[in-house]
Amino acid sequence: MTSPDLTDSNIGKLADLFPTVVTESVDADGNFKMAVDFDLLRQELSDHVVDGPQERYQLDWPGKRAATFAANAPIAKTLRPVREESVDFETTKNLFIEGDNLDALKLLQESYLGKVKLIYIDPPYNTGSDFVYSDTFSQTSAEYLRNSGQADDNGVRLIANTEANGRFHSDWLSMIYPRLKLSRNLLTDDGVIFISIDDNEIGQLRRICDEIFGEANFLAQVVWQKRTSPEARKRIGAGHEYVVMYARDRANVEAALAPLPLDEKDRAAFNNPDDDPRGRWVSSDFTAPGYRPNQMYEIVTPSGLTVGPPPGRCWMNIESEYKSQVSEGRFWFGPDGKGIPRRKTYLAERDGKSAWTWWPNSEVGHTQEGTREVRALFDKNGPTYFDYPKPVRLLRRIIQLATHPDADEVILDFFAGSGSMAHAVLAQNAADEGSRRFIMVQIDEVPASQSDAAKAGYGSIAEISRDRIRRAGASVLKGAALTSVGLDTGFRSFKIDSTNMADVLRAPDDTDQLALDQLEGSVKPDRSGEDLLFQVLLDWGLELTMPISVEQIDGNEVFVVEDGALIACFDELVSPVVVHSIAKRQPLRAVFRDSGFTSDAARINAEQVFREVSPATDVKAI
Incomplete structure (x- = not known):
């Protein structure tokens, strides 16, 4: 009150x-x-x-505040399209981004805010060594000891028994924290994130996810059996890893997770010994633990035998609900009608099965299987290029749990590695005629000079990953045969680079009238119109897979995005004919290069044309 x-x-x-x-x-x-x-x-x-x-x-560690700052700090970077490394650039809805995933997540914040249904990551496990991610807040051993209070500003140790290994925990946490923080923004309201991890950081990962996603949004910690036999060289060999699941909002978990499909083994458990007109069924226990007075009643079996629930248990439903179901023939009392009632579940009424937290390799594969899959795509007798890649079956189970085939849902993996998740998306779409889309992000890590990848001529891990996805797409198309019509196995490839805009800021004293004609333009000279187009898509929060057509109007190159969602011309000289032509189409957005107008008067005239011909168009000049 x-x-x-x-x-x-x-x-x-x-x-x-x-x-x-x-x-x-x-x-x-x-x-x-x-x-x-x-x-x-x-x-x-x-x-x-x-x-x-x-x-x-x-959960606290030296460097956490810097990691928080790193997640929020803006960057002056963009995504540049690389057509020659793409597959079906014009039509695909998939993306592959090469570069640091922290930068990628920041660049995707507007275009994919709240649009990603599933995030899966297999981050580098903390083995006590440095990372390839060159975040400025990772620390040396001396910095860690000082920041954690174990050494003074002069480097003198204040604690005899130092936690030198704690630096690697701190570095790992500082690496993963801002990336998880940014990834949360991209999830849909019913989105979920799955994270592969081993014993080294499972405790810290759970606590950091509790903080970022909320402890109430924890779904499960799955144990995945990654090996088929113990390691002979160890007394106790690690035979498992974990897959940790969190929801964006647990209230939407029913929409977030789907039942797993029934396989042949599951279907074989159903039979129909009593010729039930509803078809094959399996029976289940009709009792529940505990004592509930309204669920304690006697049941008369078809043979006339009266039975009650076993000691310490009660019936599953109240008596009226039981009588309604038994009248429909939904109970089994054994072949002689004398058994304790068991409730029937019909195959025709099952839309799948529930997953549980133990995933044996017989169901989802193991690391050796993942190795064989990569080798089969490149050379079955050659090197694998990757250590212990995740098997496609494991990732397909995650896809089946967290996505729906006909919803055009986006799947993001920002530690793409060998490209197993992209392979799994393609395979699952082929299997259930799905329309899922993927976004893969992989840092441009250079292979070791003596590695098989370097000897094969690969300049980066991202290059191998792209090649694996190309080969996987071809393999999936070949195997899908007639069902592959409309299957998207391509991807638009991008590289993270510095902004397309040049630094033209000058103090008044640094310029004079004689130098005005020598001042550079606002766009870097090595950037194309297509480079500028994708930066505009990012700035305006538009998806990077929108269809793009290129037209020639009065000698100018004009980009048309999504049938007029955006029309752009970035030529050095934009004619009035082009301006009028674009305005007549009444696009939602129009963009020009500022220097493309011969004078301020020409730019103002262009704005006036749009006010008269297409007043609803949002016009910008860069």
């Missing part, structure tokens, strides 16, 4: 925007309540690293 508690309401709003800043506190009566960590909120809203930690229950 009071007005709303606006403080609690505001904290709830902050929790939606910045879930990492909401923590637990204790009120005057000793009760737990939600509270805002203002240090972390300041960090979220700041453009520099904020000091001032407080004592609280949370």
Whole structure:
């Protein structure tokens, strides 16, 4: 009977925007309540690293604030299309991005905000060594000891028993934290993230995901049997890894996860010994643990025998529900009619089966299988190029659980590695005629000079990954035969590069009238119109797979995106004919190069043309 508690309401709003800043506190009566960590909120809203930690229950490490800052800091970079490395560039809905995934996640924030149904990552496992990700907040051993309070500013150790290995935990956490933080923004409301990990960082990963995604959104920690036999050289060999699952919002978990399809082994369990007109069925226990008075009643079997629930248990339903179902013939009392009732489940009414948290390699494959799959695509007798790639069957199970075949859902893997997830998407789409799309991101890591990949002429891991996806696409098309009509096995390839715009900022004292004609243009000289187009798509938050056509109008190159969602001309000289022609089409957006107009008057005239001919068009000049 009071007005709303606006403080609690505001904290709830902050929790939606910045879930990492909401923590637990204790009120005057000793009760737990939600509270805002203002240090972390300041960090979220700041453009520099904020000091001032407080004592609280949370996962903390030297470098966490810098990692938070790294997630929020803007970058002056873009995605440049590489047609010669793409497959079916004009028609595909798939993407492959080469470059640091932290940069990629930032560049995708507008175009794919809330659009990714499934994120799967297989990040580098923490083996106590440095990473190929050159984040500026990773630390040397001396920096770690100083930042963790184990050494003073002069490098003198203050603690005898140092935690030198803690640096690698800190480096790993600082690497993964901003990437997971940014990835959460991309998930749909019913989206899910699956993360492969081993024993080294499973504890830290769970805690960091609890912080980023919310502890309430934890779904499962699956144990995957990755090997077929123990390692002979070890007393106890690691035969498993984990797949950790979190939902964007657990309230949508029914929409987020789908049942697994029934295989032949599952179907073989159904039979029809009593010639039930509903067809084949399996029976299940009709009792439940505990005592509920309205579920404790006697049942008369077809043979006339009266039975009750076993000791310590009750029937599954109340008596009226049981009588309704038994009248429909949905119970089995054994071949002689004397058995305890068992409820029937019909094959025709099953849309699949539930998954559980133990995934044996007999169902989802193992690392040797993943190795054979890669070798089969390149040379079955040659090198694999990758150590222990994930088997396609494992990733197809994840795809089946988290996506639907006919929904054009986006699957993101920003540690693409060998490209197994892209292969799995193609294979699953071929199997169920799905229309799922993938976005793969792989850093341009250079193979070791004496590695098989280097000897084969590959300049980067991303290059091998692209090649694997091309080969996998060809293999899937060959195997799919007649069912492959409309199957998208291509991808648009991009590379992360510096912004297309040149730094033309000058102080007044640095210029004079004689130098004005020598000042460079705002666009870097080595950038094409297509480069500029994709930067505009990113800036405007448009998807990078939109169909693009190129036309020639009055000698100018004109890009038409999605039948007029955007029309652009980036030529050095834009004629009035081109401006009028574009305006008559009434696109939603129109973009020109600022220097393409001969004068300010020409640019103003172009704007006036759009105001008169297509006033709803959003016009920009870059």
